[in-house]
Amino acid sequence: MPQTILITGGCGFIGSNFIRMLIENEPDIHIINLDTLTYAGHKESLAGVMDDARHTFVHGDICDEDLVADLLKKHHVQGIINFAAESHVDRSISGPKPFIDTNIVGATNLLEQGLRAGIQRFMQVSTDEVYGSLGDEGLFTEDSALEPNSPYSASKTAADHLARAYFKTFGLDTVITRCSNNLGPYQFPEKLIPLMVTNARQDKPLPVYGDGLNVRDWIDVLDHCRGIWAAYSRGRAGEIYNIGASNERTNLQVVTAILDQLGKPHSLISFVEDRPGHDRRYAIDPTKANTELDWHAQYTFEASLERTIKWYQENQDWVRAVTREG
Numbered sequence: 001m002p003q004t005i006l007i008t009g010g011c012g013f014i015g016s017n018f019i020r021m022l023i024e025n026e027p028d029i030h031i032i033n034l035d036t037l038t039y040a041g042h043k044e045s046l047a048g049v050m051d052d053a054r055h056t057f058v059h060g061d062i063c064d065e066d067l068v069a070d071l072l073k074k075h076h077v078q079g080i081i082n083f084a085a086e087s088h089v090d091r092s093i094s095g096p097k098p099f100i101d102t103n104i105v106g107a108t109n110l111l112e113q114g115l116r117a118g119i120q121r122f123m124q125v126s127t128d129e130v131y132g133s134l135g136d137e138g139l140f141t142e143d144s145a146l147e148p149n150s151p152y153s154a155s156k157t158a159a160d161h162l163a164r165a166y167f168k169t170f171g172l173d174t175v176i177t178r179c180s181n182n183l184g185p186y187q188f189p190e191k192l193i194p195l196m197v198t199n200a201r202q203d204k205p206l207p208v209y210g211d212g213l214n215v216r217d218w219i220d221v222l223d224h225c226r227g228i229w230a231a232y233s234r235g236r237a238g239e240i241y242n243i244g245a246s247n248e249r250t251n252l253q254v255v256t257a258i259l260d261q262l263g264k265p266h267s268l269i270s271f272v273e274d275r276p277g278h279d280r281r282y283a284i285d286p287t288k289a290n291t292e293l294d295w296h297a298q299y300t301f302e303a304s305l306e307r308t309i310k311w312y313q314e315n316q317d318w319v320r321a322v323t324r325e326g
Helices: 013-025 066-072 089-094 099-118 153-169 191-201 222-232 251-262 287-292 299-314 314-326
Strands: 003-008 029-035 055-059 080-083 120-127 173-180 181-182 206-209 215-220 240-243 248-250 269-272
Touching: 003 013, 003 066, 013 222, 029 066, 066 099, 080 099, 080 222, 089 099, 089 153, 099 120, 099 153, 120 153, 120 222, 120 299, 153 173, 173 222, 181 222, 181 299, 191 206, 191 251, 191 299, 206 251, 215 222, 215 251, 215 299, 222 240, 222 287, 240 287, 248 251, 251 269, 251 299, 299 314
Parallel strands: 003 029, 003 080, 029 055, 080 120, 120 173, 173 240, 181 215, 206 269
Antiparallel strands: 215 248
């Protein structure tokens, strides 16, 4: 059945991959893409898709009440999927306010305008960082306590709570997904994998925080996008779904794998002072998504890393363009 979805942050890393997936696989979906084009959002990430008849780009801010209300009404939007977020932990430490504005105030505006417009579903795309840090064992489940340790993760936690409150208090159909670390094309080059690939190609030092033994659970961005769509399409109202691929790696393992694939020496690794509040380990239990949504990750970490490195090698024009803009 044809439907129109407002996708916020659609020119960012995960949002652009998600829009590309819908355009390729869902012919009955029309997309309204609202993005303010910050340093991490770029039209170049939707090259070849921006002018598709099923995609309408709107340059604007999710905090703008009148704009969001007008878009929902004008385009008869049935659902909202919220990717829009300030997402870099280091930036949240040096300046938390933009994270409060976008991740909390903006999300609240989307929820409120969605409620007033009578949308059918609101999807909050969240992160495993809301759970805080794990010990050496165990996995985050949807019932794990929320213990954010950075301004970024605290702001995402607040948005999750607000989505739940709009479901419980006002009856708005909301679904939350929480995902582990993503890798893939179109990620802004300040994040770990694209930064390390870019530096290694230029024989520059690869900065690794602390001892490099912080553990992250990696997932290919396309697997994540399929998980989001499964949750939006088939998830139960008011529910949370963890999206993960069970690919735990230390940061040091990730960096050395990149160097090995590029044929670069491990001597390029440069250990730097650890970031404040650096979570030691994340790991996702995706059982609920596997069983309720019939969603399963398809990429191994090795296959995903190989395709990601190849993409950055072949798309240096994109890297240079977004780096200049950023």
